[in-house]
Amino acid sequence: MEKNNTVLDIQNLKLYFRTTRGTVQAVDGVDFKLKTNQAVVVVGESGCGKTSLSKAVLRLLPRNVEHYSGKVYLNDIETMSLDDEEYRKQIRWVKMSLVPQAAMNALNPVIRVGDQVAEPMSVHYGVKKEEALQQAIKMFQHVGVPVDFINRYPFELSGGMRQRVALAMALVTAPDLVILDEPTSALDVLTQANIFNLLKRIKSEMATSFVLITHDIATSSELADRVAVMYAGQIVEVADSSRFFKEPRHPYSAKLMASVPRLRGNDEPDFITGQPPSLIKPPTGCRFAARCPRRFERCSEEPPVTKIGDDVVKCWLYV
Amino acid sequence: METVSEPIVTSKPKVKKNSSSSAFQRIFRYSFVRLITLFVTVVIGVYLTIMIANMGGYVDTIMKAEIRERITISVANNQAYKNMPKDQLNELILERIQLEEKRMGLDRPLVIRSVNFLKNAMTLNLGRAVNMNSDAGSRQVRLIILERLPYTLLLMGTSNLILFFSAMFLALALSRNYGSIWDKIVIALTPTSSAPAWFYGIFFILIFAAVLRILPFGGVMDAPIPETFIARALSVLKHLILPASALIISTFFLSIYNWRTFFLINSSEDYVDTAKAKGLQGRDIERRYILRPTLPYIITNFALMLIGIWTGAIVTETVFQWPGLGRTIFKAIGLYDTPVIVGTTIIYAYLLAITVFLLDFVYALVDPRVKIGGGK
Numbered sequence: 015m016e017k018n019n020t021v022l023d024i025q026n027l028k029l030y031f032r033t034t035r036g037t038v039q040a041v042d043g044v045d046f047k048l049k050t051n052q053a054v055v056v057v058g059e060s061g062c063g064k065t066s067l068s069k070a071v072l073r074l075l076p077r078n079v080e081h082y083s084g085k086v087y088l089n090d091i092e093t094m095s096l097d098d099e100e101y102r103k104q105i106r107w108v109k110m111s112l113v114p115q116a117a118m119n120a121l122n123p124v125i126r127v128g129d130q131v132a133e134p135m136s137v138h139y140g141v142k143k144e145e146a147l148q149q150a151i152k153m154f155q156h157v158g159v160p161v162d163f164i165n166r167y168p169f170e171l172s173g174g175m176r177q178r179v180a181l182a183m184a185l186v187t188a189p190d191l192v193i194l195d196e197p198t199s200a201l202d203v204l205t206q207a208n209i210f211n212l213l214k215r216i217k218s219e220m221a222t223s224f225v226l227i228t229h230d231i232a233t234s235s236e237l238a239d240r241v242a243v244m245y246a247g248q249i250v251e252v253a254d255s256s257r258f259f260k261e262p263r264h265p266y267s268a269k270l271m272a273s274v275p276r277l278r279g280n281d282e283p284d285f286i287t288g289q290p291p292s293l294i295k296p297p298t299g300c301r302f303a304a305r306c307p308r309r310f311e312r313c314s315e316e317p318p319v320t321k322i323g324d325d326v327v328k329c330w331l332y333v
Numbered sequence: 334m335e336t337v338s339e340p341i342v343t344s345k346p347k348v349k350k351n352s353s354s355s356a357f358q359r360i361f362r363y364s365f366v367r368l369i370t371l372f373v374t375v376v377i378g379v380y381l382t383i384m385i386a387n388m389g390g391y392v393d394t395i396m397k398a399e400i401r402e403r404i405t406i407s408v409a410n411n412q413a414y415k416n417m418p419k420d421q422l423n424e425l426i427l428e429r430i431q432l433e434e435k436r437m438g439l440d441r442p443l444v445i446r447s448v449n450f451l452k453n454a455m456t457l458n459l460g461r462a463v464n465m466n467s468d469a470g471s472r473q474v475r476l477i478i479l480e481r482l483p484y485t486l487l488l489m490g491t492s493n494l495i496l497f498f499s500a501m502f503l504a505l506a507l508s509r510n511y512g513s514i515w516d517k518i519v520i521a522l523t524p525t526s527s528a529p530a531w532f533y534g535i536f537f538i539l540i541f542a543a544v545l546r547i548l549p550f551g552g553v554m555d556a557p558i559p560e561t562f563i564a565r566a567l568s569v570l571k572h573l574i575l576p577a578s579a580l581i582i583s584t585f586f587l588s589i590y591n592w593r594t595f596f597l598i599n600s601s602e603d604y605v606d607t608a609k610a611k612g613l614q615g616r617d618i619e620r621r622y623i624l625r626p627t628l629p630y631i632i633t634n635f636a637l638m639l640i641g642i643w644t645g646a647i648v649t650e651t652v653f654q655w656p657g658l659g660r661t662i663f664k665a666i667g668l669y670d671t672p673v674i675v676g677t678t679i680i681y682a683y684l685l686a687i688t689v690f691l692l693d694f695v696y697a698l699v700d701p702r703v704k705i706g707g708g709k
Contacts, residue, residue, distance in 0.1 A: 074606050077511050106612030114610075119603035124626045124700055134611050167701045183611075 020087075021190050021223045022048040022071075027084035029070040036294040037080055040066035042247035044084070045319070046326070048240065050190075053217060053224035055234040055255070057270065058244035059290055064227045065115065067244065068195045071225070072112055073101060089190055107134045111184040113177075113194040120180055121168035128154075128164025131183045138187060153182035157212060174205035178212070185216065193225045198233065206233055213237055231274050235259055243267045246291050246301040253325040263327045266302045300330065363706030367693065371686040375679075376455065382678040383450045386671040390443040395669060396463075397439060404429045437463075450675065457683075459676040464668045465661075474676040477661065481645075484553060485657035488650070489642040491573060492580035496588060497638050501631070504592030505619060508600060519589050526587035531648040534579035538652070541575060548575050551654035576653040580646060599627050628699045636692055640684045644677070 029041040040063040048054050058064050069075060071086055073093070086093045088109050093101060111134075114120035121130055131153060132146035141149070151161050157178045168176055177197060184192050194213075198206040210233055217224060217237065228234045238255040243264060251264040262268045272284035288305040291297050297304065303313040312330045320332045387393070408414055408426050417425070434440050453460055459474035467477045507516050541548040548571065549555075555568045599605075600623050608622045624631070645659030658677060665673035696703040 072610055074610055102612045102614070106610060108612070112607065112610045114603055114607050120607045122604045122608070122622055122626060123702060124628075125621065133613070137611065137613055137617075169702055 019050045020047050021050045021052075021089055022046075022225070023085075023087035024071065025085040025087075027067070027070055027086060028081055029066055029075075029079065030081035031066075031076070032078045032080040033294070038293045039247050039296060040293055041070050042293075042296070044070075044244075044247075044249050046242050046249055046252050048191075048223055048225065050223055051217070051221050052239040053213075053226055053237050054240040054242055054252075055226045055228060055231075055238040056242045056244055057228060057231050057234070060229060061293075062244045062290060063247040063293065064229075064244055065195055066247075068112070068193050068225070068227050072110065072193060073098075073105075074112075103138075107187050107189060108138050109189055110191045110193065111187065111189045113180050113184045113192060113197045115195040115197075115199065121176060123168055125167075126165055127168055127171065127179045128166075130168075131164070131179060131186055134183070134187050149186055150182070153186045154179075156185065156216070157182045173201055174208065177201060177205075177209055181209075181212070181216075185220070185222070188220065189222065191223045191225065193227070195227045196229070197226070198230070199228070206230075210234075210236055231270065243270065246296055247293050248301065248328065249326075250302065250329065251325075251327045253327075257325070263322070263325070263332060264302075264329050265306045265308045265331070269305075269307075300328075359706045364690075367690060371690055375682045375686050376451070378682050379454050379675065379679050380447065380451050382682075383447050383454070383671070383675055386666075386669075386674040387443055387447070388669075392669045392671065393439055393443055396437065397434065400433045400437070400439075401430055404433060450671075454675050454679045457679070459679070460672045462665075462673050463670045465665060465670050465673055468656075474672045477673060478658065478676055478680070481656060481658045481661045484655060485645040485650075485659065486642060487569070488573065488576055488580070488655055488657055489645060492577040493638050493642055495577070496581045496584060497635060500585065500588035501592050504589045505596055505623075507589065507593045508596035509615070509619075511597060516593070519586055519593070522586040523590045525582075526584050528583060529648065530580045530583035530646060531652045533582050534576060534649050534652045537575045537579055548572075551576075551652070553656060576646075576649055576655055579649060579653075595627070595630075596623060599623050602626075626700075629696045629703070632695055632699065633692060636688050636695075640681070640688055643681050643684060 024044055024046050027041055027044045028039075031038040031040055042063075044067060046054070056064050056067065070082065070084075075082060084094065088105060091104070091109070093105050096104065121127060128147055128150050131150040132143070135141045135146035135149050136143060147164065150164060154161055154164060159175055159178045159182060163171065163175070163179075168179075171179065181197070184194075197213075198209050201209065213224070213226075214237055216222065224237070226234055226237060235255065241251075241253055241255050241258040242249050243251040243262075243266065245266050251258075251262065251267050253263065253267075258267065259271070262271050266286075269284065269286045272281070273286065275283045286305055291301055291304070298316065299314040300306070300309070300317045303309045306313065308331065310330070315330075317328050317330045318333060319326055319328050322332065405426055408422065408429065414422060414425070431440070438446055459478070461472045462474050462477060465477060466472050467480045469476070469480065471477070503519075507513075507519060510516060538550055542550040551572070553569055553572050554565065555571075559565045559568055602622075604626075605618060605622045608618045613622075643658070645657045645662070647659040647663045649655070650657040650659040651663065662674065662677055664670075665677075693705060697705045
């Protein structure tokens with residue numbers, strides 16, 4: 015694969031947490047690649063490790079980390095070998111930024127939103143405050159927030175506006191990669207559609223790549239170039255979105271797609287029986303086997319990752 | 334889409350004329366109501382103190398018995414009355430008792446007098462002590478308190494300020510290194526705060542004064558008072574070390590533990606994570622994303638700590654022979670000297686009320702979410 019248009023390359027990323035009941039294997043050997051100016055949607059049920067994956071990529075680790083390993087290449091820089099200070103200076107918000115989950119709490123309640131958006135400019139580029147604010151104003155216009163809002167505090171904005179501010183903040187330094195962690199989960203449907211239209215426009219205007227973490231397959235389908243399906247801490251399928259939404263390969267993906275209600279057609283939404291496995295002692299073999307309608311004897315062994323063209327699937331059916 | 338109410342007090346830009354005058358009205362109305370409620374609270378608090386200090390009237394009974402005994406003995410021991418007939422003598426005693434009771438105001442019931450006490454207290458007319466007097470010999474409660482106040486402020490001020498700031502900043506450092514060996518040591522040492530300050534004081538006296546003989550046993554100054562001001566200051570400082578350390582050490586680890594937990598909770602906010610992802614330096618994250626949003630709480634603690642200095646430390650001052658207010662209050666309680674007890678209480682009550690009143694304005698200044706009188 016051409017190295018230079020790959021913006022993100024994750025190899026065997028692991029993040030385990032220590033809890034009183036045992037080790038939680040939240041991210042367990044994740045691999046995937048993302049090309050420049052593409053958007054990958056990471057979908058999966060709640061608790062499958064999506065947010066932990068974003069935390070692992072961003073190195074925003076909680077205090078109870080037990081194991082953290084793997085390789086993360088960001089534009090050919092291996093970020094895992096950088097120490098914290100190097101990582102802060104070279105990667106954080108310069109190369110990679112975040113639109114956090116629940117922008118409600120992601121903004122400091124006592125600092126004006128303009129200052130918060132401008133802050134990365136002064137931290138990373140040593141820009142004067144007025145200049146940084148000018149850049150913030152530009153970003154506000156870009157994401158559709160009235161310019162005079164820069165002097166407001168987060169509590170004076172609606173949820174949708176706050177989310178836009180968080181987006182402006184993520185884009186202010188023009189990073190190569192923006193990670194969006196369920197950016198619309200707390201918003202109403204209309205506002206969700208607004209935000210996604212905005213994201214689409216930004217993607218076409220700026221050379222930015224997106225990792226969109228969500229459980230909302232329906233809304234994300236418009237933005238996605240690639241889809242990565244996560245199940246029990248692992249990526250079980252990565253595919254082109256056009257193909258994925260038509261015919262997903264992995265049985266879990268198929269079930270997941272079948273659970274999304276459709277506008278046309280007579281198909282009733284389906285559901286998946288059972289519960290996702292605990293991440294404390296995940297089952298050996300295929301982790302979906304217990305709930306899989308198409309399981310057979312080999313599923314008790316760990317399935318290999320099979321490459322089909324650019325796509326990847328982790329299932330014995332495709333070996 | 335946006336849910337924005339009228340301009341808040343702290344945001345300066347472009348406040349229109351009519352809205353700024355309505356903001357003024359709102360603040361004025363709020364302040365007025367607030368002052369009235371605080372005043373009523375102080376009145377109730379002080380009245381309760383008066384009733385409690387008089388033990389609901391029982392102190393009158395004690396005082397009357399004391400007067401009767403004192404006058405009976407003094408008349409009986411007086412040689413001039415030796416040959417006076419019994420009836421006449423009793424009459425004389427009764428007369429004198431009545432005179433003395435009238436002088437002390439004991440002839441009227443407490444309920445009536447308490448209103449007078451209350452009025453005097455509220456107007457800071459602290460009056461005269463019953464039994465106590467200042468070292469200079471005055472019976473004025475005001476002078477008794479003023480004489481002792483500097484020593485209490487010195488001791489409590491030094492120890493509380495050191496305690497407050499050192500505990501807060503050490504706790505911030507600990508919350509940064511959660512689970513480190515220092516963190517564990519502090520947690521392990523937290524139970525040391527279950528012993529009171531005077532307990533440590535006794536041990537400190539034993540170790541540093543009795544055994545090592547490097548610091549004085551107690552008091553505020555060396556016996557022949559040094560000539561120069563600097564020598565006097567150094568002498569006071571030397572006497573201050575032990576009581577101040579006893580006060581600090583007795584709550585040191587508990588304070589650190591409290592603040593540490595507080596900072597740990599606040600540093601797990603989403604916006605702190607975002608700040609970290611933004612690549613801010615640890616120092617800036619602490620200043621702008623942990624301390625800044627929690628400033629109202631920190632200021633409240635600081636203000637309450639400052640007025641807490643006023644009451645002094647009763648037993649610790651006694652252990653160290655420190656001539657502070659704590660000992661004065663202790664003595665006043667023992668002597669049923671209600672004017673002194675009420676005097677110290679009323680000043681504390683006023684300080685507390687003023688602080689609470691001012692804190693509301695400080696909150697509005699440091700936290701944009703707070704709007705004075707902005708509630709329903």
